[in-house]
Amino acid sequence: MDAFVTRKKRKATGSPGPDSSNHLSEPCSHHDPEEEPTDVKLAMLSSLHPGIDQETLLDFLLAHDGSVPATSESLRAPPPPAKRLGSSVVSQASLRSYTTASSISCGPLPPSKKAKLLSRKGATLHLFDPLDIGEHTPCTIIHNFLPQEDANELLVELLDESKTFEKISFKLFDNVVASPHTSGFYVGTYGELEQQKYEYVYNGARLSDVRKITPQLEKVKARVQTAVNLAIQERIRTRYGGKKLRYQSPQPWCPNAAFVNCYNGPQESVGWHSDQLTYLGPRAVIGSLSLGVTREFRVRRVLPKDRDTDNNDGDSLLDESNPDAEGQIAIHLPHNSLLVMHAEMQEEWKHSVAPAQAVDPHPVSGSRRINITYRDYRPEFHPRLTPRCRCGIATVLRVVQKKRDNRGRYFWMCHAGNVPGKEGCTFFQWAEFDDDGNPKFKLETAGGGKDTSTVSAAATNN
Ligand SMILES: O=C(O)CCC(=O)C(=O)O
Numbered sequence: 001m002d003a004f005v006t007r008k009k010r011k012a013t014g015s016p017g018p019d020s021s022n023h024l025s026e027p028c029s030h031h032d033p034e035e036e037p038t039d040v041k042l043a044m045l046s047s048l049h050p051g052i053d054q055e056t057l058l059d060f061l062l063a064h065d066g067s068v069p070a071t072s073e074s075l076r077a078p079p080p081p082a083k084r085l086g087s088s089v090v091s092q093a094s095l096r097s098y099t100t101a102s103s104i105s106c107g108p109l110p111p112s113k114k115a116k117l118l119s120r121k122g123a124t125l126h127l128f129d130p131l132d133i134g135e136h137t138p139c140t141i142i143h144n145f146l147p148q149e150d151a152n153e154l155l156v157e158l159l160d161e162s163k164t165f166e167k168i169s170f171k172l173f174d175n176v177v178a179s180p181h182t183s184g185f186y187v188g189t190y191g192e193l194e195q196q197k198y199e200y201v202y203n204g205a206r207l208s209d210v211r212k213i214t215p216q217l218e219k220v221k222a223r224v225q226t227a228v229n230l231a232i233q234e235r236i237r238t239r240y241g242g243k244k245l246r247y248q249s250p251q252p253w254c255p256n257a258a259f260v261n262c263y264n265g266p267q268e269s270v271g272w273h274s275d276q277l278t279y280l281g282p283r284a285v286i287g288s289l290s291l292g293v294t295r296e297f298r299v300r301r302v303l304p305k306d307r308d309t310d311n312n313d314g315d316s317l318l319d320e321s322n323p324d325a326e327g328q329i330a331i332h333l334p335h336n337s338l339l340v341m342h343a344e345m346q347e348e349w350k351h352s353v354a355p356a357q358a359v360d361p362h363p364v365s366g367s368r369r370i371n372i373t374y375r376d377y378r379p380e381f382h383p384r385l386t387p388r389c390r391c392g393i394a395t396v397l398r399v400v401q402k403k404r405d406n407r408g409r410y411f412w413m414c415h416a417g418n419v420p421g422k423e424g425c426t427f428f429q430w431a432e433f434d435d436d437g438n439p440k441f442k443l444e445t446a447g448g449g450k451d452t453s454t455v456s457a458a459a460t461n462n
């Protein structure tokens with residue numbers, strides 16, 4: 001592991017570097033050494049010092065001018081770092097009484113008249129009230145979602161499944177890092193199972209542990225589907241001015257895959273990331289069901305970045321790559337709560353499950369939390385159809401999140417660099433969709449590849 005921090009980081013040759021995610025779990029693992037320095041550095045430090053929370057790691061990283069080896073050394077030195085006291089957590093039961101008169105009297109605000117975001121730099125705003133969550137985040141929360149018995153049965157079933165879950169390994173710079181929690185992937189039929197194993201690529205590699213959906217997961221799927229579709233319609237009516245977002249699919253949301261995460265104890269977590277859009281398409285919606293102990297799901301908006309201020313100095317640690325730049329919002333996800341991540345979530349926000357110092361034990365799961373993300377894999381994004389790079393691997397779909405010029409533009413890029421033992425190629429291609437998010441593939445480039453040397457500049461430092 002020491003080599004891991006002391007080795008000089010490698011820049012992928014010719015890589016366009018428009019990173020949009022930094023995820024320590026499937027199916028969203030991306031990283032880019034140049035674009036997400038703080039997140040990546042925090043991920044490295046987290047894996048080296050799993051017992052230390054991210055806020056403390058960030059404090060130390062800042063104190064050591066962003067140097068991972070120096071930070072790590074200092075964290076190793078006795079005495080162990082004290083827990084940050086006087087944390088910036090702001091807690092309240094509801095924001096109703098804090099919002100403007102108009103937002104109270106007129107109901108949900110149209111997008112143009114958003115209530116002022118009450119999170120602020122360096123602070124974590126804790127939201128509990130579903131109305132607040134709907135108004136201030138791109139999510140809908142439904143508490144006590146399933147009949148109690150169904151929730152418990154599902155929890156028991158998945159706790160048993162999770163005994164054989166594994167941490168997912170991926171490549172970070174030249175090193176192999178394990179996700180800070182375990183997970184399993186489920187699909188509907190044996191046919192889909194074979195397809196997923198042999199045709200789809202996750203994080204640059206085939207996923208060997210694909211499982212057939214369990215009876216309880218299947219039973220609950222229909223309820224999740226109904227609730228998510230209702231939530232989407234409600235969101236469109238109340239937040240998007242009655243019209244779905246551009247590139248959002250007009251088709252009903254129909255889950256056909258489920259990632260199940262197990263967080264075994266308070267320290268298990270998932271770092272800041274956006275979920276990978278490769279098989280979901282743009283403006284994807286995800287239904288996320290939580291069981292067992294309550295954990296904090298944090299969200300933060302990705303702040304745009306001007307080209308002029310790119311690469312200026314070490315200040316980047318203090319702005320958009322800092323999770324505290326605009327403030328985080330913590331949504332508490334208790335047992336049996338369904339969180340709908342709406343169409344604006346993956347493109348414009350990042351999310352994480354922060355390590356906790358302690359958790360309230362759950363009568364069934366003890367200190368464990370199970371999370372299921374139901375996903376709608378769209379047939380039009382089957383890897384048979386999506387562009388291939390020179391590595392012969394289906395490329396991944398990503399979006400420019402930061403750089404103002406190309407913010408919101410999608411692109412396909414090689415992902416092989418994430419595979420242990422492999423180098424990625426320079427494939428880059430802007431992705432095009434019709435207004436309903438259906439891909440328009442350039443036939444001449446599918447299976448071929450395009451060098452990024454000219455187009456990449458447009459996306460660099462996104
Ligand atoms: O555990 C959660 O609530 C979120 C998990 C997650 O973000 C993911 O699997 O992509």
Ligand SMILES: [Fe+2]
Nearest residue numbers: 028274275351
């Ligand atoms: Fe996620």
